[in-house]
Amino acid sequence: MATTTTTPTSQRSTSLKILSQPQVKSLLDEAQQKFAQEEGVSFGAVNMHFKKPFEHTFTAPQRPHTTLLFGGLTFRHEHLLKGVFESLGYKTAVVPTPNVDAFQLGKEYGNNGQCNPTYFTVGNLVQYLQHLRDKQGMSVQEIIDSHVFLTAGACGPCRFGMYEAEYRLALRNAGFDGFRVMLFQQKGGLKQGDLEAGLKMNLDFFAGMVSAFNCGDILSEVANCIRAYETTPGATDKAASESLEFMYRVMQRKQPAELAGTTVGDLLKGKNTKAFDIAEQAVKFLDLLTSEDYIEPLRHVARKFDEVEVDRLQPKPIVKVTGEFWAQTTEGDGNFNMFRFLHSEGAEVITEPIATWLAYMLWQTKIKARDRHGLVEKADEVKWYELGKRAQLEVGYMKKRAIAKVADTIFRREYSRMVEALGHIAHEIVDMDEMERLGHGFYHTRSEGGEGHLEVSKNIYYSHKGLAHMVLSLKPFGCMPSTQSDGAQSAVVNRYKEMIFLPIETSGEGEINAHSRVQMALGEAKAKAKREFAEVLSGLPYSLEELKAYVDAHPEMKRPMYQFPRHNPRVVGTGANFALHVAERMQADGVKPKQVRDAAE
Structure with a gap:
C-alpha cells in the first residue's frame, strides 16, 4: 500500500529561508534569465484579473444616424421585422442569410470548438461589415460609429450563452474592435447602460416584434403547404414573395396608437404623468386586441395565395421539422437548405414556428411559479400564525400565475386571428401542458437548455396524433441539449414502433451525407404515404x-x-x-x- 509523505512545517520554513538568501536568489535569477533566453519564454508578472470589455452604448441622440442591424431568422421574419422597426423610426438593415463563406470567416476569426450557429452568425456579421468596408467604401471607424447589431442571447448551458463574447472576439480579430453588439436576453431584457436607450423596449416594440414573428411563421407554413401541391412550379413562390412585400409595407406604415395629442391625453399629462402613462398603455393594449391593422391585409394575402392552383389528389409524405432553434429555423447553408431539399424530393414540410418558442417561455414562467408555490426563501421568515404574510405570499403567487395565463391567452388569440385570416391552413400553437404530459416520462420537463423536453414531445405529438409521416430533427454538430434529446428519443422510438424519426447534425460541411440520410428515411415515409393513399382509395x-x-x-x-x-x-x-x-x-x-x-x- 502506497504511503504519502509530507514535509514537516519546520523543514519547509528552513527551505524558504535558504531560498531568500541573497546568494541563492542571485543564482536562481541568473538561471531563470538564461532559461528565458534559450527557450524564448517570459517570467514577467501577469495580471490575471479579468476586466469586462468597455461597451460602447447606443443612446437616443444617436438614433437618427445609426443603422440597426439584425439577422439570424428566416428572410421572411427579418423582412417583416425591418418594417416594424422602420415604423418605430429606426434606420435598419438586414444581414443576409449566412452562407458557407460566412461559416469559414467565423472559424477564421472566432474560437475553436464552437457550434455551427455560432460560426455562421458571427461570420455572417463580419462578412457584412467587410462588404461595407471593401465594396461600399466605408471606413472602419465610420462603420463602428454608424451601426449597431441586435441579436439574441441566453444564459443557456451551451455555447449559445457565449454569443456576446464570440461576437466581440471575432469582430476584434477581423479589425472591427469596438463595434456595438446588443443582446436581447431571453431573461432580463436588453443589456444597456443607464443612459436613455437608443432602442426603446416598450409595448409598441414588443407588440410589433411579436406580430412580425407570428406573421412570418404563418406565411412560411402556408407557403409550404401550398408549394407541395402546386400545378404550376414557382407559382407559390411568386405569390409568397408578393405577399411578403405587401405585409412589409403594411407593417412599415403601421402607426402606434397614441393618447398624446388628444383632449383626454393632454388633460391627464398636464395633471398626472403616471395616470397618463397608464392610460396610454391601456389604449395601446386595446388597439392591439381590437384593431384589424394586420388581419384585413392578411385576408388580402389569402386571396393572393388562393390564385395558385393545386392538385391535392396525390400521395406525399408530411415531414415535421424540429430540433435546435437556429438549425430548424434558418433557410440556407446553415441547415443544408433542408426545406428546399425536402420539397424537391416530393415532401410536404411543416416548419416549426417561432411562436412555439415564445409559448414555451410563457409556460416556463407559469410552471416555475407553480413549482415554487409554498416555498419561502428563509424558512423562519413566516411563522404558522402570521396569516397576513401567508396571504400576501398567496396573492403574489396567484398574481404571477394570472399574468402568465393572460399573456399566454392573448398571445394565442392573436396568433389564431392571423391563422384564420390567412385561410386557416396553418396549425395552431401546440398546447404546452400537453407537451409536458407527453414528454415528461422520457425527458424531465424541468431540465432547461435548448428546447428542453419539446423535441421529444413534438416527436410524439406529430407522429402519434397522425399529423406527420416523419419527424426530422435538425441540430448543430455537438449541440448539448439536442444530443440529450436524441438519447431520450431512442426510448420514444422503441415505445412508438410506427414512427419515423431522423436526427441530423448540421455543420458547415457534410451536406451530401446529410441529404443522403434524409433520402433514405424519406423513402420509408413515401412508401408509408403511398400505402395509406392506396388503402383509402380501395x-x-x-x-x-x-x-x-x-x-x-x-x-x-x-x-x-x-x-x-x-x-x-x-x-x-x-x-x-x-x-x-x-x-x-x-x-x-x-x-x-x-x-x-x-x-x-
Whole structure:
C-alpha cells in the first residue's frame, strides 16, 4: 500500500529561508534569465484579473444616424421585422442569410470548438461589415460609429450563452474592435447602460416584434403547404414573395396608437404623468386586441395565395421539422437548405414556428411559479400564525400565475386571428401542458437548455396524433441539449414502433451525407404515404380518375384556401384526407360510381 509523505512545517520554513538568501536568489535569477533566453519564454508578472470589455452604448441622440442591424431568422421574419422597426423610426438593415463563406470567416476569426450557429452568425456579421468596408467604401471607424447589431442571447448551458463574447472576439480579430453588439436576453431584457436607450423596449416594440414573428411563421407554413401541391412550379413562390412585400409595407406604415395629442391625453399629462402613462398603455393594449391593422391585409394575402392552383389528389409524405432553434429555423447553408431539399424530393414540410418558442417561455414562467408555490426563501421568515404574510405570499403567487395565463391567452388569440385570416391552413400553437404530459416520462420537463423536453414531445405529438409521416430533427454538430434529446428519443422510438424519426447534425460541411440520410428515411415515409393513399382509395366506391374528374368539374376544390375536414385521425396524408372528402361530397351530390352506372346501362 502506497504511503504519502509530507514535509514537516519546520523543514519547509528552513527551505524558504535558504531560498531568500541573497546568494541563492542571485543564482536562481541568473538561471531563470538564461532559461528565458534559450527557450524564448517570459517570467514577467501577469495580471490575471479579468476586466469586462468597455461597451460602447447606443443612446437616443444617436438614433437618427445609426443603422440597426439584425439577422439570424428566416428572410421572411427579418423582412417583416425591418418594417416594424422602420415604423418605430429606426434606420435598419438586414444581414443576409449566412452562407458557407460566412461559416469559414467565423472559424477564421472566432474560437475553436464552437457550434455551427455560432460560426455562421458571427461570420455572417463580419462578412457584412467587410462588404461595407471593401465594396461600399466605408471606413472602419465610420462603420463602428454608424451601426449597431441586435441579436439574441441566453444564459443557456451551451455555447449559445457565449454569443456576446464570440461576437466581440471575432469582430476584434477581423479589425472591427469596438463595434456595438446588443443582446436581447431571453431573461432580463436588453443589456444597456443607464443612459436613455437608443432602442426603446416598450409595448409598441414588443407588440410589433411579436406580430412580425407570428406573421412570418404563418406565411412560411402556408407557403409550404401550398408549394407541395402546386400545378404550376414557382407559382407559390411568386405569390409568397408578393405577399411578403405587401405585409412589409403594411407593417412599415403601421402607426402606434397614441393618447398624446388628444383632449383626454393632454388633460391627464398636464395633471398626472403616471395616470397618463397608464392610460396610454391601456389604449395601446386595446388597439392591439381590437384593431384589424394586420388581419384585413392578411385576408388580402389569402386571396393572393388562393390564385395558385393545386392538385391535392396525390400521395406525399408530411415531414415535421424540429430540433435546435437556429438549425430548424434558418433557410440556407446553415441547415443544408433542408426545406428546399425536402420539397424537391416530393415532401410536404411543416416548419416549426417561432411562436412555439415564445409559448414555451410563457409556460416556463407559469410552471416555475407553480413549482415554487409554498416555498419561502428563509424558512423562519413566516411563522404558522402570521396569516397576513401567508396571504400576501398567496396573492403574489396567484398574481404571477394570472399574468402568465393572460399573456399566454392573448398571445394565442392573436396568433389564431392571423391563422384564420390567412385561410386557416396553418396549425395552431401546440398546447404546452400537453407537451409536458407527453414528454415528461422520457425527458424531465424541468431540465432547461435548448428546447428542453419539446423535441421529444413534438416527436410524439406529430407522429402519434397522425399529423406527420416523419419527424426530422435538425441540430448543430455537438449541440448539448439536442444530443440529450436524441438519447431520450431512442426510448420514444422503441415505445412508438410506427414512427419515423431522423436526427441530423448540421455543420458547415457534410451536406451530401446529410441529404443522403434524409433520402433514405424519406423513402420509408413515401412508401408509408403511398400505402395509406392506396388503402383509402380501395375503400372508396369511386376510382382515382372519378375523383379527379369531379374536382375538375368543381374548380373551387383546386384552390389552396378550400377547407375540408379530416375525420379519420389514422389518416395522415393530405392526399388521402382530400380523397375521403371528395368521395363524401360526391355521395352527398348523388354521384353514382362508374361501375354502378355501367351495370345500370
